[in-house]
Amino acid sequence: MRLILLGPPGAGKGTQALRLVAKYGIVQLSTGDMLRAAVKAGTPIGRQVKEIMDSGSLCPDGVVVEIVADRIAQPDARKGFILDGFPRTVPQAKALDRMLAQHGIKLDAAIELRVDEDALLKRIESRIAETKARGEALRADDNPAVLRQRLEAYRAQTAPLADYYRKKNVLRTVNGMASIADVTAAIDKALPSEPHALRAGSKKNDHASP
Numbered sequence: 752m753r754l755i756l757l758g759p760p761g762a763g764k765g766t767q768a769l770r771l772v773a774k775y776g777i778v779q780l781s782t783g784d785m786l787r788a789a790v791k792a793g794t795p796i797g798r799q800v801k802e803i804m805d806s807g808s809l810c811p812d813g814v815v816v817e818i819v820a821d822r823i824a825q826p827d828a829r830k831g832f833i834l835d836g837f838p839r840t841v842p843q844a845k846a847l848d849r850m851l852a853q854h855g856i857k858l859d860a861a862i863e864l865r866v867d868e869d870a871l872l873k874r875i876e877s878r879i880a881e882t883k884a885r886g887e888a889l890r891a892d893d894n895p896a897v898l899r900q901r902l903e904a905y906r907a908q909t910a911p912l913a914d915y916y917r918k919k920n921v922l923r924t925v926n927g928m929a930s931i932a933d934v935t936a937a938i939d940k941a942l943p944s945e946p947h948a949l950r951a952g953s954k955k956n957d958h959a960s961p
């Protein structure tokens with residue numbers, strides 16, 4: 752199974768990704784996590800993106816595309832993956848199409864979590880409270896001012912991807928305001944019962960439509 756999760760910050764992408772990972776035995780590829788790891792490790796990429804991330808803006812397409820291309824090529828991604836936080840712009844989506852073609856593989860679905868933006872602020876506030884209660888460090892971008900910037904980036908740069916994937920016939924929209932279990936159930940229902948073969952060209956298992 753190869754999936755994309757689309758949705759604004761706080762929509763519950765991470766939560767649903769973890770459930771899908773457990774259910775399908777696929778890997779979660781979160782560009783946010785990868786970039787935060789680079790910042791923490793102080794790599795050249797990390798130094799380049801730290802301030803951008805802290806402000807809630809998007810990192811340059813080239814940087815993110817390169818990270819994802821490396822990650823998708825690793826052996827553990829062969830059984831399938833769920834992209835969480837990528838693509839976030841149309842150029843990233845086009846770069847992903849090229850990567851998939853290169854590996855001879857196809858997407859099974861792009862799941863869009865639809866949420867009410869007013870409710871997002873409340874969710875982020877409770878995420879901050881829970882993180883503090885666990886005594887864990889807060890993410891630098893977990894604050895209301897930065898959230899507004901992240902929502903703006905989503906609206907302007909990422910929301911158009913819903914159309915992009917609708918045209919490719921892989922968009923599945925789910926109501927992200929329901930309970931976690933209900934969202935999970937809705938995603939399960941929306942996913943194809945027969946995912947594409949692991950490698951295109953292996954005709955025996957390939958139920959892929961062109």
Ligand code: ADP
Pocket residue numbers: 759760761764782783784786803804805807808809810811812815835836837838839843892901
């Ligand atoms: P969210 O809580 O919005 O899901 P993420 O953890 O996915 O946040 O991303 C945090 C930050 O990392 C973003 O605000 C952005 O600066 C950067 N980032 C993550 N993925 C991408 C991407 N695909 N393109 C550009 N920037 C990205």
